Amino acid sequence: MDKRLNDLKYIFGPVPSRRLGRSLGVDLVPYKTCTFDCVYCDLGRTTHKTVSRQSYVPPEEIQGELELYLSVLDKKPDYITLSGSGEPTLNTDIGETIRRIKEITFTPIAVLTNSSLLSLNEVRMDLSEADVVLPSLDAITPASFEYINRPHQSLKIEEIISGLIQFRKEYRGQIWLEVVFCRGINDDKEEIERLKGVIERIQPDRVQLNTPVRPPAEDFAFPLTLGQLEEIRKTLGDKAEIISEFAAPLGEEFNSVKDTEILNLIKRRPCTTEDISKALGLRIDEVVKHLDHLTKTGAIRYRMYEHRCYYENVATD
Secondary structure (H helix, E strand, O other): OOHHHHHOOOEEEEEEEOOOEEEEEEEOOOOOEEOOOOOOOOOOOOOEEOOOOEOOOOHHHHHHHHHHHHHHOOOOOOEEEEEOOOOHHHEOOHHHHHHHHHHHOOOOEEEEEOOOOOOOHHHHHHOOOOOEEEEEOOOOOHHHHHHHHOOOOOOOHHHHHHHHHHHHHHOOOEEEEEEEOOOOOOOOHHHHHHHHHHHHHHOOOEEEEEOOOOOOOOOOOOOOOHHHHHHHHHHHOOOEEEOOOOOOOOOOOOOOOOHHHHHHHHOOOOEOHHHHHHHHOOOHHHHHHHHHHHHHOOOEEEEEEOOEEEEEEOOOO
């Protein structure tokens, strides 16, 4: 393995994505720099809540790291995903970054966003060359929005919805709208009926229903059952789909991995043994050995959530 990979600052993965397959991530903002502080976020609570856009990461550095990483991968990722540890549209260079990535690879580019800044014309322009944009919309009423997303005080749900509608009018790529449901917070019939009406105005290509599957920022962010999600799917119509757990054949050697690569995955979000195995093409027994070593050294820890064991980074501050 090329030792230079250990020095990468902005590229991580490939990681298993329930929506995008094997996704090579690009981190565009510092850890937990976000416009929201969602109760279900598997990265923990937001430490820097802001709506101020800045040039956080030089696009040329991302381009250089990505060229290096792609040159050593045995298997091309399904997507290059601009996401990471916060809200990527806070980076004023996201548009330039997309253009630079397209100069070096034909791999489609996806952008994950919480939709909070789509009311800004410059943000919509920045995302115009992405192949897929995956915005989220978890609530329609102001009360539910404030409770589940805990937004920056300047953000209003009405403006966010208007931004999504306008983005659909301007954007030629695919829009896959995600809705994360938490039990007792945004899953009542009235909220869902209002959501259905707004979705009809936004006209996304897909509506992807989600619920917390990793340990959330707040213990009260309980997941829905599959049956509950299925009832919501029926209400929302043909475009709605339940996001299933990532599944891929094991045994393929995706790339050579050391403890640093596993840490690189875990520091982004909690992972199960199976998550790591699928992302890195390692046998389960190999992953277990690495995790045992990292746990003993104090680099990671584990906790149970919904009867599954998740490993998380200790140094997240």
